[in-house]
Amino acid sequence: MTQKSGIAAVAETAGVSVSTVSQVLSGNRPVSEATRAKVNAAIAELGYTPHPGARSLRSRRTESIALLVPDITNPFYPLVAVGMQDVLLPAGYLLSILDAGSQSGTGRLLGHVLERRFDGIALHIDGLSDADRARLAESGTRVVALGRDIGIEGSDYVESDDAGGFAKLGEHLLGTGRRRIGFIGGEEESDPSRLRLGGLRQAFAGAGLGYDDAATVFTSFTRDGGRDGIAALYERRTDWDAIVCANDLIAIGAMDELRRRGLSIPADVAVTGYDDIDAAALVHPSLTTVENPAREIGRTAARLLLTRLAGDGDDAPTQHITLSTRLVVRDSTTSPIPQER
Amino acid sequence: MTQKSGIAAVAETAGVSVSTVSQVLSGNRPVSEATRAKVNAAIAELGYTPHPGARSLRSRRTESIALLVPDITNPFYPLVAVGMQDVLLPAGYLLSILDAGSQSGTGRLLGHVLERRFDGIALHIDGLSDADRARLAESGTRVVALGRDIGIEGSDYVESDDAGGFAKLGEHLLGTGRRRIGFIGGEEESDPSRLRLGGLRQAFAGAGLGYDDAATVFTSFTRDGGRDGIAALYERRTDWDAIVCANDLIAIGAMDELRRRGLSIPADVAVTGYDDIDAAALVHPSLTTVENPAREIGRTAARLLLTRLAGDGDDAPTQHITLSTRLVVRDSTTSPIPQER
DNA sequence: CTGAAAGCGCTTACAG
DNA sequence: CTGAAAGCGCTTACAG
Numbered sequence: 001m002t003q004k005s006g007i008a009a010v011a012e013t014a015g016v017s018v019s020t021v022s023q024v025l026s027g028n029r030p031v032s033e034a035t036r037a038k039v040n041a042a043i044a045e046l047g048y049t050p051h052p053g054a055r056s057l058r059s060r061r062t063e064s065i066a067l068l069v070p071d072i073t074n075p076f077y078p079l080v081a082v083g084m085q086d087v088l089l090p091a092g093y094l095l096s097i098l099d100a101g102s103q104s105g106t107g108r109l110l111g112h113v114l115e116r117r118f119d120g121i122a123l124h125i126d127g128l129s130d131a132d133r134a135r136l137a138e139s140g141t142r143v144v145a146l147g148r149d150i151g152i153e154g155s156d157y158v159e160s161d162d163a164g165g166f167a168k169l170g171e172h173l174l175g176t177g178r179r180r181i182g183f184i185g186g187e188e189e190s191d192p193s194r195l196r197l198g199g200l201r202q203a204f205a206g207a208g209l210g211y212d213d214a215a216t217v218f219t220s221f222t223r224d225g226g227r228d229g230i231a232a233l234y235e236r237r238t239d240w241d242a243i244v245c246a247n248d249l250i251a252i253g254a255m256d257e258l259r260r261r262g263l264s265i266p267a268d269v270a271v272t273g274y275d276d277i278d279a280a281a282l283v284h285p286s287l288t289t290v291e292n293p294a295r296e297i298g299r300t301a302a303r304l305l306l307t308r309l310a311g312d313g314d315d316a317p318t319q320h321i322t323l324s325t326r327l328v329v330r331d332s333t334t335s336p337i338p339q340e341r
Numbered sequence: 342m343t344q345k346s347g348i349a350a351v352a353e354t355a356g357v358s359v360s361t362v363s364q365v366l367s368g369n370r371p372v373s374e375a376t377r378a379k380v381n382a383a384i385a386e387l388g389y390t391p392h393p394g395a396r397s398l399r400s401r402r403t404e405s406i407a408l409l410v411p412d413i414t415n416p417f418y419p420l421v422a423v424g425m426q427d428v429l430l431p432a433g434y435l436l437s438i439l440d441a442g443s444q445s446g447t448g449r450l451l452g453h454v455l456e457r458r459f460d461g462i463a464l465h466i467d468g469l470s471d472a473d474r475a476r477l478a479e480s481g482t483r484v485v486a487l488g489r490d491i492g493i494e495g496s497d498y499v500e501s502d503d504a505g506g507f508a509k510l511g512e513h514l515l516g517t518g519r520r521r522i523g524f525i526g527g528e529e530e531s532d533p534s535r536l537r538l539g540g541l542r543q544a545f546a547g548a549g550l551g552y553d554d555a556a557t558v559f560t561s562f563t564r565d566g567g568r569d570g571i572a573a574l575y576e577r578r579t580d581w582d583a584i585v586c587a588n589d590l591i592a593i594g595a596m597d598e599l600r601r602r603g604l605s606i607p608a609d610v611a612v613t614g615y616d617d618i619d620a621a622a623l624v625h626p627s628l629t630t631v632e633n634p635a636r637e638i639g640r641t642a643a644r645l646l647l648t649r650l651a652g653d654g655d656d657a658p659t660q661h662i663t664l665s666t667r668l669v670v671r672d673s674t675t676s677p678i679p680q681e682r
Numbered sequence: 683c684t685g686a687a688a689g690c691g692c693t694t695a696c697a698g
Numbered sequence: 699c700t701g702a703a704a705g706c707g708c709t710t711a712c713a714g
Contacts, residue, residue, distance in 0.1 A: 005706095005707085006706085006707050006708075007707060007708060008707080008708095016684080016685085017684065017685045017686075018685085018686090018707090018708085018709095019684075019685060019686080019687095019709080019710080020683090020684060020685075022708070022709060022710085023683095023684085023709095025708095026709080028709085028710085029683085029684095030683065031683070031684085032683060032684090035683080035684080047479065049455065049456050050456070050707080050708075051397075051398065051458065051706085051707050051708070052394070052397075052456060052457055052458060053393070053394035053395065053396070053397035053398040053403070053458070053692095053706085053707080053708090054394065054398050054690090054706070054707035054708035054709090055394070055707080055708055055709080056393075056394035056690095056708090057392065057394040057395050057398060057689095057690045057691060057692085057706095057707080057708070057709090058689080058690050058707090058708055058709040058710075059690090059708085059709065059710095060690085062394070064457070066437075072419040072422055072423065072438070073416070073419045073420060073423060075414065075416065077419075078413040078414045078418075078419060078440075079414060081413055081438075081440055082413065082414060082440060082442065085440055085442065089453075094439070094453055094454075094457060095439070095440075096407075096437030096438065096439065097413070097422075097437065097438035097439075097440070098435070098436070098437065098438075099419075099422055099423060099426055099436075099438070101423065101426065109430075112430075112435055113435075114390065115390050115391070115393060116393055116405070116435060117392065117393060117394070138388065223623070252623050256625075259625070278620060279619060279620045279623045279624075282564070282593050282620045282623065282624055283620075283623055283624060283625065284597075284600070284624065284625055346690095346691080347690085347691045347692075348691060348692060349691075349692095357700080357701085358700065358701045358702075359691090359692085359693095359701085359702090360693080360694080360700075360701060360702080360703095361699090361700060361701075363692070363693060363694085364693095364699095364700085366692095367693080369693085369694085370699085370700095371699065372699070372700085373699060373700090376699080376700080391691080391692075392690085392691050392692070394690085394691080394692090394708095395690070395691035395692035395693090395706090396691080396692055396693080397692095397706095398690095398691080398692070398693090398705095398706045398707060398708085399691090399692055399693040399694075399705080399706050400692085400693065400694095400706090401706085
């Protein structure tokens with residue numbers, strides 16, 4: 001007996017042909033119960049695992065999906081990953097999370113990712129260069145974008161309803177009687193900053209009120225940004241009764257600076273964030289915020305990819321899915337008792 | 342001209358043999374400058390990318406490494422991943438992060454991971470079943486363990502010096518004059534709980550003091566665990582001047598409960614954590630803790646894998662690397678001013 | 683329901 | 699320094 005390996009060894013042990021073993025494995029054509037049993041016994045006896053390289057060489061599929069993120073230490077992305085796995089594992093796909101380390105690193109990693117011939121790629125990227133867009137389109141790899149359209153024919157995308165979330169925050173604050181409401185954005189040129197401010201304006205308009213441009217400042221999406229934002233707003237006026245921040249980190253920095261100035265939250269001034277990161281519930285007072293449905297974004301992205309991979313969908317129009325967000329009211333806007341010391 | 346693809350198309354365009362193209366790609370044997378130039382021109386013209394499946398089928402290598410973690414939403418693991426990438430990308434390996442979703446999920450995912458024939462796997466797992474250990478050993482895949490030995494011949498492991506970190510915390514507290522120091526552990530049977538308490542005892546012994554067993558309680562590694570721990574400790578006595586917690590989450594819960602009881606941190610009682618998660622700097626007062634060198638753990642694990650993969654190391658003895666930890670002193674033990682309101 | 687054979691795209695001895 | 703050929707382990711028409 002020659003020393004065979006792989007599927008040939010299984011075939012020999014089971015006393016059937018190599019093709020029959022393959023059919024048992026794939027289920028692509030009917031196999032008699034007796035044969036199937038012999039083959040499965042041989043597989044178990046030999047501890048056989050198909051070689052994925054050989055498989056993909058023929059089938060042109062790798063059964064793996066990549067999630068390419070700019071910064072895996074940002075807690076938003078692990079949640080997206082978990083959501084994608086929810087959908088992909090039961091469908092037989094393996095999800096690989098690839099960290100580019102930064103927005104600019106994404107382009108650099110893209111080449112490596114395309115080389116590996118993943119069946120599909122999910123990516124969250126701010127500025128995709130024309131060269132990268134062309135590489136993606138040519139590669140034939142299915143792409144789903146998170147957060148924004150990346151402008152490739154047939155590439156679907158999923159985003160959360162930022163504007164709606166800020167409209168809810170605005171309504172909540174207006175509903176509790178706050179009127180002198182400042183806004184601290186992240187980088188002024190960023191899409192999220194604009195969309196989020198837009199949602200706040202919408203809440204004011206809905207209540208028949210105008211929103212004053214002098215009530216907005218733009219800094220950066222960081223804790224320091226929040227501190228700077230408060231400093232800038234309090235130079236303009238000092239009677240704010242609420243501060244809406246473009247994300248939770250800004251809000252936490254804003255609370256630091258408000259506390260340093262001897263102001264009480266929420267008795268003197270209410271503060272809100274966005275994203276509902278873990279820290280939002282950990283800080284004191286706990287932060288009213290909006291849940292960014294990261295996990296659901298991941299699930300949706302995975303479903304869109306699977307649909308495209310199932311074929312037939314090649315000529316389907318690009319899909320754009322917007323997920324609604326949920327207001328999470330905590331103590332920073334509504335604490336009934338005066339702040340404890 | 343027949344319609345070739347892959348390396349054959351490159352060979353035809355360049356007017357050389359398929360083997361020569363392969364040699365240019367791999368650098369495995371000398372190629373004349375002129376030939377190399379022709380081949381590279383053809384590669385660029387055709388936008389050729391080698392097929393990884395075909396490559397691994399022959400070479401028995403995938404040039405990819407997997408990091409298998411129990412819960413990617415635990416911020417410790419993304420940092421480990423970043424550290425591994427620091428080392429692996431320059432070496433030409435792609436790192437795939439795979440999330441098992443839970444400790445128990447790790448075994449379930451292991452089969453899928455082994456099927457993919459990664460060249461190496463890094464994993465952090467508490468209880469590896471004998472069956473899984475056998476599967477890992479048989480697969481021939483290189484394994485490096487994070488946090489503990491998994492008992493496979495030739496599998497190195499990396500851990501951080503928990504005991505040393507707690508010894509530093511203990512010395513810091515004793516040095517600031519605290520003596521009535523309680524300890525809130527996680528699950529009592531867990532290795533980390535034992536090791537960490539051991540470090541604290543060591544600090545007392547070093548100062549010529551004894552440590553009282555009645556000063557320890559075990560709960561769980563969560564925020565709720567911290568609340569419960571305080572309740573349990575204050576049933577025993579009420580004059581604690583410091584609480585050492587087995588991780589940051591416990592510490593944050595402990596601070597919640599101390600504050601609720603009207604105690605001031607650190608004026609009445611100091612609190613310490615472990616890990617230095619982001620939230621440790623975000624809470625108020627900011628938390629004195631110990632940095633768990635996650636990124637360095639990742640780097641070290643990656644280096645160990647690469648060394649083994651470079652061969653020659655097959656018969657090298659198992660390596661066990663312990664990384665030292667760093668004390669991070671913040672306001673929860675030393676705030677010079679009375680706590681602000 | 684089953685088998686023999688071609689071929690996916692590479693790498694690697696073997697020859698020259 | 700270069701080429702022809704075998705073969706890695708599968709899947710998939712083609713035949714029966």
